[in-house]
Amino acid sequence: MTDKAPRLDVDRLLDDPRTRIIVCCGSGGVGKTTTAAALGLRAAERGRHVVVLTVDPARRLAQSMGLSKLDNTPRPVPLPDDAQADGSLHAMMLDMKRTFDEIVEGHSDPDRAEQILANPFYQSLSSSFAGTQEYMAMEKLGQLRRTDQWDLIVVDTPPSRSALDFLDAPQRLSRFLDGRLIKLLTAPTRAGGRAYLKVVNAGFGMLTNVVTRVIGAQVLRDVQTFVAAFDTMFGGFRERAEDTYRLLQTPGTAFLVVATPEPDALREASYFVERLSQDRMPLAGLILNRVHRSPAARLSAARSLAAAEALQPAGAPAGSPPVSHNGNTGEPAEATRYPLVASALRLHAERMQLIAAERRLAQSFTAAHPGVPVAKVPAQPEDVHDLIGLHAIGESLRAS
Ligand SMILES: Nc1ncnc2c1ncn2[C@@H]1O[C@H](COP(=O)(O)OP(=O)(O)OP(=O)(O)O)[C@@H](O)[C@H]1O
Ligand SMILES: [Mg+2]
Numbered sequence: 001m002t003d004k005a006p007r008l009d010v011d012r013l014l015d016d017p018r019t020r021i022i023v024c025c026g027s028g029g030v031g032k033t034t035t036a037a038a039l040g041l042r043a044a045e046r047g048r049h050v051v052v053l054t055v056d057p058a059r060r061l062a063q064s065m066g067l068s069k070l071d072n073t074p075r076p077v078p079l080p081d082d083a084q085a086d087g088s089l090h091a092m093m094l095d096m097k098r099t100f101d102e103i104v105e106g107h108s109d110p111d112r113a114e115q116i117l118a119n120p121f122y123q124s125l126s127s128s129f130a131g132t133q134e135y136m137a138m139e140k141l142g143q144l145r146r147t148d149q150w151d152l153i154v155v156d157t158p159p160s161r162s163a164l165d166f167l168d169a170p171q172r173l174s175r176f177l178d179g180r181l182i183k184l185l186t187a188p189t190r191a192g193g194r195a196y197l198k199v200v201n202a203g204f205g206m207l208t209n210v211v212t213r214v215i216g217a218q219v220l221r222d223v224q225t226f227v228a229a230f231d232t233m234f235g236g237f238r239e240r241a242e243d244t245y246r247l248l249q250t251p252g253t254a255f256l257v258v259a260t261p262e263p264d265a266l267r268e269a270s271y272f273v274e275r276l277s278q279d280r281m282p283l284a285g286l287i288l289n290r291v292h293r294s295p296a297a298r299l300s301a302a303r304s305l306a307a308a309e310a311l312q313p314a315g316a317p318a319g320s321p322p323v324s325h326n327g328n329t330g331e332p333a334e335a336t337r338y339p340l341v342a343s344a345l346r347l348h349a350e351r352m353q354l355i356a357a358e359r360r361l362a363q364s365f366t367a368a369h370p371g372v373p374v375a376k377v378p379a380q381p382e383d384v385h386d387l388i389g390l391h392a393i394g395e396s397l398r399a400s
Helices: 010-015 032-045 059-064 096-106 110-118 120-128 132-147 165-178 180-191 193-215 217-249 263-278 301-311 334-368 387-399
Strands: 021-025 049-054 075-077 088-093 152-156 253-259 283-291 374-378
Touching: 010 032, 010 387, 021 032, 021 217, 032 049, 032 059, 032 088, 032 152, 032 253, 032 283, 032 387, 049 132, 096 110, 096 132, 110 120, 132 152, 132 217, 217 253, 253 263, 263 283, 263 334, 283 334, 301 334, 374 387
Parallel strands: 021 152, 021 253, 049 088, 049 152, 253 283, 283 374
Antiparallel strands: 075 088
16 A cells, blocks of 8 residues: 655646646635635636636635726736736635526627626526536636636636536536426427417416426426526537537646545545546646644654643642743742643643544545556645745745
């Protein structure tokens, strides 16, 4: 069993002009948005022209990147003065409703677009359909790529409940619009009046009645108008989704799976890795985020605990008297100093145990996926909410 992971060389990936798209995926809350932003910044600092497509960044991070509005357009992010190269960074937040609207506007004449946009069924589909956000992220990625304005696009993905909703979304949307229920519902509008009567006679009316009773006549009419209007642009929709899907399979794309060294996140990361390989998507590696470290790693947990025990046996009273700050003056009775030292040692032992547990988890991931390169990002003392914090993450990725 091999448990030593190959090292993921992030700078080489960022510097390679053939890398055109980086997709950060992973389960909820593991640091996808942070990693995507940090990679984008680092690539720009190293001379690339980058756009970062973020999904739902924390408000402070968004603000610090100049993203105050959800306007669905990439905004320039000022690079720190000491950035060496002449790269550039743009960032945008994905507004899924706006992206959906733009597709409708771009693919139908103004009257029809207005009709669709005003349709309540469309409105609820575009903002709440499960997978819409993932689908729109794909759509936006395709759009950004087609403009050819950036030489690197870094994509953050929505928090997915299941592995790679992102990849499934286009198909799910197609399946939904292609679905039998939708077909039945729209049959009358598609076929026109006369045929409609025939269908009704063939018992279709009964079904429509049932559906009408369940979902309401107005909703049914909405669905019918919506899908009828949508029909014309539907082919284009699916084609573009398939194009983007294929684009993701090309060698210019690099998927990075982000995970924290915790059982759930790493289990999800395993699914991601397997799914990416099934779909023949190019996986660049695993970013292990929020890894704990200790400045005194040579003092083992066991020795630290033993020392704490010797200084202050576990049964001894916990409350410690005030401690003198100067060991040389006065006589800070050893006994009054010990409780503090003992708790520091116990804290250190806990930290060392956590580090060991994290290492075991990482090793079992690597044992299951020996070929997957890994880069580690240490847990920062506080949340990452500005360019300085992002820069620090970038630096640690290099040093990883
Ligand atoms: N290495 C780190 N050290 C400390 N805090 C971190 C680190 N990485 C991320 N964070 C913090 O963890 C929180 C979650 O990070 P982030 O928003 O990037 O996760 P996410 O995977 O995008 O979450 P979601 O799935 O909700 O979109 C943020 O508050 C972020 O500042
Ligand atoms: Mg996020």
